[in-house]
Amino acid sequence: MATYPRRGRRHPLxxxxxxxxxxxxxxxAYALFTGTATAADTVPPAAQVENGKxxxxxxxxxxxxxxxxxxxxxxxxxxxxxLAVEFQVGTGRMPMAGSGPQAEKKPVQFAQDEIDAMAxxxxxxxxxxxxxxxxxxxxxxESNGAELFRVNCAMCHNVAGAGGALTEGKFAPNLxxxxxxxxxxxxVTGPQNMPVFSDMNITPEEKRDIIAYLKxxxxxxxxxxxxxxxxxxxxxxxxxxxxxxxxLVAITIWLTxxxx
Amino acid sequence: MAESGKKVALKGSSAVERSGRIxxxxxxxxxxxxxxxxPDKAASAERGISLLFLLSGLLSVTAxxxxxxxxIVPGDLWTVRISTLLVGVAIAASLLTLGVGVVHWAKTLMHxxxxxxxxxxxxxxEPTRARAVEIFQEANAESGWTRRRxxxxxxxxxxxxxxxxxxxLFRDLAPAADPVEALKHxxxxxxxxxxxxxxxxxxxxxxxxIGSAVHxxxxxxxxxxxxxxxEKAKAAVLLMRLDPADLNISEERKDxxxxxxxxxxxxxxxxxxxxxxxxxxxxxxxxxxxxSQFDVSNECAVIFGPAARPLxxxxxxxxxxxxxxxxxxxxxPVGPSFWERNQ
Numbered sequence: 001m002a003t004y005p006r007r008g009r010r011h012p013l014x015x016x017x018x019x020x021x022x023x024x025x026x027x028x029a030y031a032l033f034t035g036t037a038t039a040a041d042t043v044p045p046a047a048q049v050e051n052g053k054x055x056x057x058x059x060x061x062x063x064x065x066x067x068x069x070x071x072x073x074x075x076x077x078x079x080x081x082x083l084a085v086e087f088q089v090g091t092g093r094m095p096m097a098g099s100g101p102q103a104e105k106k107p108v109q110f111a112q113d114e115i116d117a118m119a120x121x122x123x124x125x126x127x128x129x130x131x132x133x134x135x136x137x138x139x140x141x142e143s144n145g146a147e148l149f150r151v152n153c154a155m156c157h158n159v160a161g162a163g164g165a166l167t168e169g170k171f172a173p174n175l176x177x178x179x180x181x182x183x184x185x186x187x188v189t190g191p192q193n194m195p196v197f198s199d200m201n202i203t204p205e206e207k208r209d210i211i212a213y214l215k216x217x218x219x220x221x222x223x224x225x226x227x228x229x230x231x232x233x234x235x236x237x238x239x240x241x242x243x244x245x246x247x248l249v250a251i252t253i254w255l256t257x258x259x260x
Numbered sequence: 261m262a263e264s265g266k267k268v269a270l271k272g273s274s275a276v277e278r279s280g281r282i283x284x285x286x287x288x289x290x291x292x293x294x295x296x297x298x299p300d301k302a303a304s305a306e307r308g309i310s311l312l313f314l315l316s317g318l319l320s321v322t323a324x325x326x327x328x329x330x331x332i333v334p335g336d337l338w339t340v341r342i343s344t345l346l347v348g349v350a351i352a353a354s355l356l357t358l359g360v361g362v363v364h365w366a367k368t369l370m371h372x373x374x375x376x377x378x379x380x381x382x383x384x385x386e387p388t389r390a391r392a393v394e395i396f397q398e399a400n401a402e403s404g405w406t407r408r409r410x411x412x413x414x415x416x417x418x419x420x421x422x423x424x425x426x427x428x429l430f431r432d433l434a435p436a437a438d439p440v441e442a443l444k445h446x447x448x449x450x451x452x453x454x455x456x457x458x459x460x461x462x463x464x465x466x467x468x469x470i471g472s473a474v475h476x477x478x479x480x481x482x483x484x485x486x487x488x489x490x491e492k493a494k495a496a497v498l499l500m501r502l503d504p505a506d507l508n509i510s511e512e513r514k515d516x517x518x519x520x521x522x523x524x525x526x527x528x529x530x531x532x533x534x535x536x537x538x539x540x541x542x543x544x545x546x547x548x549x550x551x552s553q554f555d556v557s558n559e560c561a562v563i564f565g566p567a568a569r570p571l572x573x574x575x576x577x578x579x580x581x582x583x584x585x586x587x588x589x590x591x592x593p594v595g596p597s598f599w600e601r602n603q
Contacts, residue, residue, distance in 0.1 A: 193539035195473035260368040
């Protein structure tokens with residue numbers, strides 16, 4: 001018989017160590033959320049309309065038609081305005097990579113002057129919303145924006161702008177680190193299944209307030225600590241189930257185990 | 261056999277079938293801990309435990325110091341976060357090390373003898389039971405509970421009467437007004453203008469472009485100061501404009517909309533969540549709570565999920581100045597079912 005019988009296979013503090021490792025690992029895993037931001041601050045020169053028409057014919061006409069009149073594969077773009085082009089192409093949603101429940105954000109496929117050229121050409125087809133004045137893209141009252149956001153946007157985009165699921169694979173994207181002009185454009189043009197929030201419904205000043213609220217959230221984060229994606233009961237409940245209950249179970253096992 | 265004799269004796273009081281059971285294997289041999297046999301190990305455990313206690317004390321002092329090092333600045337939420345985080349973590353760690361130390365002490369160094377306490381039967385033994393009966397009889401004789409019947413019955417009468425005032429008091433917890441009437445009506449009336457939530461500005465039909473969704477309250481909602489939230493919770497409306505060609509309108513509702521503008525109650529008919537996730541291309545409305553889906557182009561018919569009825573439609577028209585107005589209240593109760601809904 002050995003002098004020091006080792007009856008347990010684990011060190012008594014192993015459960016505690018495991019719990020701590022798990023907690024640190026989960027904390028680290030939530031640290032990474034990346035977003036892309038594009039700079040859009042140029043004025044479309046009218047002379048580029050022809051260039052835009054050529055770019056459109058080469059890249060967009062297979063779905064939208066040579067005169068942007070629409071085909072079975074894509075809607076008509078007559079009257080959508082320069083702002084819709086800025087949003088759809090400027091966020092990489094167009095040209096679409098493939099058909100699916102909805103066009104998703106991806107790396108931008110064109111240089112800003114090319115986007116401006118296509119926007120300029122589409123704007124010549126029929127009157128439509130153009131780029132907003134720069135004074136509506138910054139400044140603004142965050143608390144008024146927050147109230148407008150809660151009434152008009154939060155049901156789909158989540159009160160913290162974290163996004164949410166819609167039907168049949170569609171979803172409302174998260175709104176972190178979005179270029180202000182694209183936030184503005186999404187409200188005015190109502191891309192895909194998003195309803196339209198025209199300037200007659202939400203005024204440009206109110207849109208500026210909403211942008212200010214979203215930018216405030218980008219810069220300030222969650223004062224409540226780790227927000228676990230701000231997705232509500234699913235991520236928070238999962239965290240509690242795994243780490244809080246797991247920790248309690250580990251401690252209970254340690255409490256009742258016989259000492260070596 | 262002694263074993264079978266015991267089985268018979270237990271039969272009256274035990275519901276457990278004891279035949280075929282495994283014989284009691286007895287106890288495990290006494291457990292020798294490494295700390296019992298090796299003084300070096302015991303000394304090292306003692307050092308470890310005292311280190312945990314000292315660490316706990318140090319962490320408590322740290323929490324005290326951190327409270328002053330990271331003060332809460334009024335108006336700056338980040339200082340609240342940092343202060344509560346650091347002080348909380350230090351106190352929690354102090355308590356955890358304290359607890360771990362105490363348990364570790366008990367498990368490794370305190371006396372390790374094992375003892376067994378046998379279960380006894382629930383039924384008391386005969387002398388105990390006899391004594392209990394005796395106590396009741398003595399109390400009866402001394403108090404005269406069965407002898408003085410007038411006294412006993414008047415006491416019972418007093419006790420029965422005591423809760424009567426509670427019936428009146430608890431009755432007052434119910435709503436003063438008839439709750440059924442309150443559930444069946446909202447503050448929408450003929451001519452009430454539709455206004456934006458939260459600004460309360462009235463809406464012109466010409467301002468609503470196709471594909472729009474507008475969150476609507478009655479224009480006079482802010483005159484209901486005390487019951488503002490109750491009234492808003494029932495009267496909230498979602499206004500949408502579709503291409504009129506996309507709307508399938510039944511004969512009886514053909515005057516309820518205006519040029520593709522339709523207004524529906526925002527309160528889900530399942531359990532009353534606000535249904536406002538409108539998809540402008542599919543014309544589907546999704547309730548975020550339980551995924552009920554309503555088809556706006558077909559008078560908000562339920563196409564998926566647990567909702568039992570379509571969302572009630574608010575009949576609207578346009579007044580002389582071009583503002584959208586209600587033609588009347590909703591023609592059926594909004595929101596989830598209740599017992600008296602169909603009466």
